[in-house]
Amino acid sequence: MGLMRKLSMAVLLSAAATSAVYAEEVAYKATLTGSAEVPPTTSPGKGSVDATLDTSTKAFKWTISYEGLTGPATAAHFHGPAAVGQNAAPVVPVKVPEAASGNVSGTQTLTDAQIADLENGKWYFNVHTAKNKGGEIRGQLQPSH
Structure with missing residues (x-):
């Protein structure tokens, strides 16, 4: 093997290891x-x-569980960009069981802008019910170490 070929292989291997x-x-x-929630609800749900x-x-893969809602879930979404205490439009809808308690999982490919908002703590998830149309329970997504 010539010197140039050895160098080329070394560069390729180094680039693969770096990525x-x-x-x-x-x-x-x-x-x-x-x-x-914004505004807060008195829901016993969690x-x-x-x-x-x-x-x-x-x-982006998720597993979500909820229980104790005031009625069946009518919708659920990841929202952003918004800090704690702020509201934002839905960015990823999640199909949830129409029940006061449930478990759901799913996967969605995100855009670079969505990833930036998520990484910067600007995403939250909430579950909506008939009694609390704007959202009954909510939580801000944070990195878990």
Whole structure:
């Protein structure tokens, strides 16, 4: 093997190793409560979101559970960009069971802008009911270490 070919192989291997270092799964969590809604609700409901973002494929995967809502869930979404105490439009709708308690999981490929908002703490998740059309329980997504 010639020197140039050896150098080319070394550069290719180095580039492959470097890109693999930057590809990772980042975990996110949120605790869903009525007091986190804007405006706050008096809902006895609660829930949680466990999610991961694969930074190389941009696949965002979630597992969500909720219980004790004032009635059946009518809708659920990831919203953004918004800080705690602010509202924003839905960015990823989530199909949830029409029940006061439920578990759901799913996957969505995110855009670069959505990833930037998520990484900057500007996403929240909430579950809506007939009694609380704007959202009954909510939680801000934060990296979980």
